[in-house]
Amino acid sequence: MSPLEDNTGAPVLVVSCSLNPASRSHTLAVAAGKSLDALGVSHELLDLREWDLPICDGKACYDHPSIGPVTRKVAAAAAILIASPVYNYDLNAAIKNFVELTGQAWGEKPVGFLCAAGGHRSYMSPIGLANSLMFDFRCHIVPRYVYATKEDFGAAHEPGPELAGRIRQLVQATVDLSVALRWLASRRNGGAGRGDERD
Numbered sequence: 001m002s003p004l005e006d007n008t009g010a011p012v013l014v015v016s017c018s019l020n021p022a023s024r025s026h027t028l029a030v031a032a033g034k035s036l037d038a039l040g041v042s043h044e045l046l047d048l049r050e051w052d053l054p055i056c057d058g059k060a061c062y063d064h065p066s067i068g069p070v071t072r073k074v075a076a077a078a079a080i081l082i083a084s085p086v087y088n089y090d091l092n093a094a095i096k097n098f099v100e101l102t103g104q105a106w107g108e109k110p111v112g113f114l115c116a117a118g119g120h121r122s123y124m125s126p127i128g129l130a131n132s133l134m135f136d137f138r139c140h141i142v143p144r145y146v147y148a149t150k151e152d153f154g155a156a157h158e159p160g161p162e163l164a165g166r167i168r169q170l171v172q173a174t175v176d177l178s179v180a181l182r183w184l185a186s187r188r189n190g191g192a193g194r195g196d197e198r199d
């Protein structure tokens with residue numbers, strides 16, 4: 001049985017943020033989906049290359065026809081995995097814009113990161129977005145993250161075996177955190193959490 005099965009079927013949302021047609025971080029997103037499949041956890045890939053999204057202006061952008069559908073996907077997710085390129089010691093502008101557009105829908109979600117970078121020195125680059133998600137929306141950042149450079153991928157851009165193992169660990173940690181948070185929420189709301197059936 002899927003560990004998230006009793007979460008009203010809420011999928012894990014994997015947001016693929018690179019707009020590059022030959023993206024490496026996209027292959028991280030696809031591999032995360034495969035790891036979720038292996039755990040029997042439902043998931044959805046949201047590829048930002050496929051969405052016509054406006055740049056956030058804090059006003060008229062929210063009337064754009066794409067905003068409702070993507071915001072609902074974020075709001076419905078049990079957890080969110082962000083697969084992003086590292087640009088200028090940060091994640092790319094597309095995911096920052098996506099968070100600005102979808103805002104409150106991120107509230108209290110578990111969020112994990114998978115990043116493709118050019119070198120090893122930008123390892124801490126997701127910290128700005130992680131902080132924003134924590135302080136703006138009380139997201140729970142998964143305390144494990146995947147950082148990959150070109151050497152971690154095979155000839156066809158697929159994650160090599162060591163990288164694939166780290167992706168599986170991140171996915172497992174994300175599912176575990178989601179299940180634990182849901183259990184806590186059920187306790188807070190007065191219901192019995194999973195494993196409490198004999199209480």
Ligand SMILES: Cc1cc2nc3c(=O)[nH]c(=O)nc-3n(C[C@H](O)[C@H](O)[C@H](O)COP(=O)(O)O)c2cc1C
Nearest residue numbers: 018020023024025085086087088089117118119122
């Ligand atoms: C505008 C730009 C800025 C970049 N800045 C960084 C950086 O600060 N640190 C780094 O390690 N790599 C940097 N890179 C390299 C990318 O992270 C690398 O090419 C990565 O594979 C991009 O992800 P993608 O293949 O999913 O698009 C940069 C690349 C571009 C195009």
